[in-house]
Amino acid sequence: MRIGLFVTCLVDAMRPRIGFAAIKLLGAAVCEVVVPKLQTCCGQPGYNSGDRKSAEALALKFLAEFESFDYVVVPSGSCAGMIRVHYPALFKDDPALLARFTALGQRTCELTDFLANVAKPEKMPGTFQGTLTYHDSCSGLRELDVYNQPRALLATMPGITIKEMVESTTCCGFGGTFSVKYGELSTRMADNKCQHIADTHADAIVGGDLGCLLNIEGRLRRNGNHSTRVLHVAEVLSGMDEEE
Amino acid sequence: MQNTSIQFKKQVTIKLADTRLQDALSRLQSRFVEGRSAVISEIHDLQETRTAAAAIRDRVINNLEHWLVHFEQQATARGAIVHWAETGADVNRIVAGIAAQHGVKTAAKSKSMVSEECGLNDALELAGVKVMETDLGEYILQLAHEAPSHIVAPVVHKNKEEISDLFAEKHHLSRKTGIAELCREAREVLRPAFLNADMGISGANFLVAETGSALIVTNEGNGRLVTTLPRVHVAITGIEKVVPTLEDVTTLLRLLPRSATGQSITNYVSVLTGKKNAEDHDGPVHFHIILLDNGRSSLVGSEMQEMLRCIRCGACMNHCPVYQNIGGHAYGWVYPGPMGSILTPLLGGIEKSPDLPNASTFCGACAAVCPVKIPLPDLLRKLREKQLQRGMKSWQETFPLKVWAWLALHPSIYAMATRIGVRLMRMMGGKEKLLHTLPGASGWTEGRDFPAPSGKTFRELYKRGEGQ
Numbered sequence: 001m002r003i004g005l006f007v008t009c010l011v012d013a014m015r016p017r018i019g020f021a022a023i024k025l026l027g028a029a030v031c032e033v034v035v036p037k038l039q040t041c042c043g044q045p046g047y048n049s050g051d052r053k054s055a056e057a058l059a060l061k062f063l064a065e066f067e068s069f070d071y072v073v074v075p076s077g078s079c080a081g082m083i084r085v086h087y088p089a090l091f092k093d094d095p096a097l098l099a100r101f102t103a104l105g106q107r108t109c110e111l112t113d114f115l116a117n118v119a120k121p122e123k124m125p126g127t128f129q130g131t132l133t134y135h136d137s138c139s140g141l142r143e144l145d146v147y148n149q150p151r152a153l154l155a156t157m158p159g160i161t162i163k164e165m166v167e168s169t170t171c172c173g174f175g176g177t178f179s180v181k182y183g184e185l186s187t188r189m190a191d192n193k194c195q196h197i198a199d200t201h202a203d204a205i206v207g208g209d210l211g212c213l214l215n216i217e218g219r220l221r222r223n224g225n226h227s228t229r230v231l232h233v234a235e236v237l238s239g240m241d242e243e244e
Numbered sequence: 245m246q247n248t249s250i251q252f253k254k255q256v257t258i259k260l261a262d263t264r265l266q267d268a269l270s271r272l273q274s275r276f277v278e279g280r281s282a283v284i285s286e287i288h289d290l291q292e293t294r295t296a297a298a299a300i301r302d303r304v305i306n307n308l309e310h311w312l313v314h315f316e317q318q319a320t321a322r323g324a325i326v327h328w329a330e331t332g333a334d335v336n337r338i339v340a341g342i343a344a345q346h347g348v349k350t351a352a353k354s355k356s357m358v359s360e361e362c363g364l365n366d367a368l369e370l371a372g373v374k375v376m377e378t379d380l381g382e383y384i385l386q387l388a389h390e391a392p393s394h395i396v397a398p399v400v401h402k403n404k405e406e407i408s409d410l411f412a413e414k415h416h417l418s419r420k421t422g423i424a425e426l427c428r429e430a431r432e433v434l435r436p437a438f439l440n441a442d443m444g445i446s447g448a449n450f451l452v453a454e455t456g457s458a459l460i461v462t463n464e465g466n467g468r469l470v471t472t473l474p475r476v477h478v479a480i481t482g483i484e485k486v487v488p489t490l491e492d493v494t495t496l497l498r499l500l501p502r503s504a505t506g507q508s509i510t511n512y513v514s515v516l517t518g519k520k521n522a523e524d525h526d527g528p529v530h531f532h533i534i535l536l537d538n539g540r541s542s543l544v545g546s547e548m549q550e551m552l553r554c555i556r557c558g559a560c561m562n563h564c565p566v567y568q569n570i571g572g573h574a575y576g577w578v579y580p581g582p583m584g585s586i587l588t589p590l591l592g593g594i595e596k597s598p599d600l601p602n603a604s605t606f607c608g609a610c611a612a613v614c615p616v617k618i619p620l621p622d623l624l625r626k627l628r629e630k631q632l633q634r635g636m637k638s639w640q641e642t643f644p645l646k647v648w649a650w651l652a653l654h655p656s657i658y659a660m661a662t663r664i665g666v667r668l669m670r671m672m673g674g675k676e677k678l679l680h681t682l683p684g685a686s687g688w689t690e691g692r693d694f695p696a697p698s699g700k701t702f703r704e705l706y707k708r709g710e711g712q
Contacts, residue, residue, distance in 0.1 A: 007702050009662075013662050014697045015697065040655055043652070045648060048606060049637075049641070051632060051646075051649065052629055054649035058649065058652055142607070171605050177645075182603055182687070183690050184260060184687075185566060186688075187690070187692060189566075215692065218695060219691065221693045222693045
C-alpha cells in the first residue's frame, strides 16, 4: 500500500516529531510512506476566512501532489476534513474536478482512522505508562466520525489507562483565526476544557489535532500547570513522546 | 427590535465577566443538552426523520408562493383574514388597525419571536393598547424591561433569585423563593389579563396549508387562553412557516419538542383553524393571521436558502459553545446563537453585524443537532465570503492570510520563511519553550502562552534523514 503523508503546516513548523511519529506508525503497519516534498498547507485558514480563491488554488496544488497515492494520511482531523469534505464542495460546479476530488477524498484518512480501519496493525510500536484523557477535536469528530479509533488504538497499549473527561467532544475554543480574533472568548472555552482535564487528574491530555493541543497547552501553562503533558496521539502510539 | 449586533465584541467582554449570567448559563448543559440527548434516541430512524423534515421544508420553500396562496385560500375559507406584511413596521400598523377597528383596549400575548422582530409591544402601547405578556418567561422580561436571550427559553439568562426580587418589587407582595410559589403568583396576576383582554396575540410554529390552520406548540397553557378567550385573535408569524399538510406537521413535531426542550411532546399542541362558528362553544369571533416577510423572501433561490428551513427549536444555540459562554443578549437582536448569527445579518443587513458570522469556531455542534439539517457552519462561511467580497474585513485580518496563501503556493519560499520563522519563535520561547507575547497575535497571548516550536521544520529534518 502506497501512502502519501500530508504532514500539515502546523506539524511541519511547530512539532515535526508528530510527522516522524506518523511515519513510524505507518511503517510499522507495513505501508510504503511517501512524503511529497512540495506540500505546504491545505488552505483551511483562507477558506474559513471567506477566501475561496486561495483555497481552490491550494486544493488544486494538493490534488497534483497527492492524487497518485493509494491513500492519503493526515495526522489532523481538521486538515483531513478539509480535503475529504470541503475540497469536493469547492468544486461542486466542475464535474470533472469534482469527480477527482471526491475520489481523492474517499482515499484520504485521518491518521487514527486509517490505522484502526484500514491498516489495522496488531500492535502499536510505542509504550506509555500513565493515565490519559482524550480531547475529541471537532472536525475529526463531526466531519470524519473519529471517536472510537484513537481510543481503540490507545487501549491496545498495556500501560495506558484512559480516563474520560466530561464534555470531551466540546470545542476547546481554538477555531483557527477565531483564537486570535476572539481571544477572550476562545480563552474562556479553553479554560472550560482545562478544568475538565484537571478534574480527571490524568498525566496527559491527548488529541489528534495540533491546533487544539497548542491552544490547550497554552492555557494550561499560562495558568501555571506545567505538569500535565499535552501530546498528539501519534506521539503516544509511536512511543515518540519524549524530546530527543 | 433594534439591532445592536455591531457591539458584539464589547458585549462578549461584559457577558464573560457577568457572574450571575454565567451561573444561569451553567444550567444549559443539563437542561437542554442532556435533555435533548435523553429523548432524541426515542426516534429510532432519527437520520431518516431529519432528512424527511428537511425535505418537507425544502418542498415548501422551493415553491413558497404557491403554498402561501394555498394557505391563504384555506384560511380565508374558514373565516380567518390573512394579512401580508413586508416589514415589522407593517405588522405593527396592521395590528394597531385591527385593534382600532374592534375597539381593543387590552391585549394578552403569548410568546412570539416574530413580534419581537417588529417591536410590536412598544408600537401597541403607543397606539393606546395595553399589552400583557402571558408566557411566564416573556412576562418576567416585560416586568424587567429586558429582551429575550433565547428563542425557546427567553429568560434563561436569569436565575431564580433575580426573579424573586423582581416579583416582590413589581407585585408588591411578600418575596417568594420556591418555583411553585413564584409560578402561582404569576398565574394569579395574569389570570385577570386573560379574562379582560379584548385581543389575544400569538405566534405560530407552523401554518398548515391544507387546512389554513395556525399551529402553536406550548407548555404553559397560556397559548390556549390567549387564542380562544378574547374576541379577537391575531396570529403573527414569518412567511416561511407554512407546511403543506397536517401529516407533514407530525413529522416535524417528532423533532421540534425533542430538539427544543428535551420533551417527547409538549403539554399543548394547538391547531387553530378559522374563527368561531355559530355551533362552536368558544374561539375568537375575529381571527387575523399576519404573515411577515422582513427579508425572508429574498433568501429564496439564494445560496442562503437553507436557513429558511429553520423551525426555531433553539438546539443550535443550546449546543453552541459560544452561546453557552455568553448567552443570547450579546448577539444584539432577536435571534441568538448559530441561527441568529446567520439570520441577523441576512435580515438586518450584513454590514450591521460584522462579528456574528466570524464568532464561531466551526465546531459543527449546531449542524449535528439541527432537526432540519441546516448546514449552519457552511452558511456562516458563505457570509464570511460575502464580507470579504464587500471589503468588510480589515487589512490586519486579510493581509496575513493573503501572505500565508501566497507562501503556501510557493513551496521553496515557504520552506525558507518557515525555517526562519520557527527559529525565531524557538529563540523567543527561551528556556521554558513558551512565548508569552507574539506580535500580531495578542488575542492569543493575552490569555494563553504559545508553545514554542522545536526550532527546525519537519521538511528540513526529513531532508536530512534526522529524527527517525
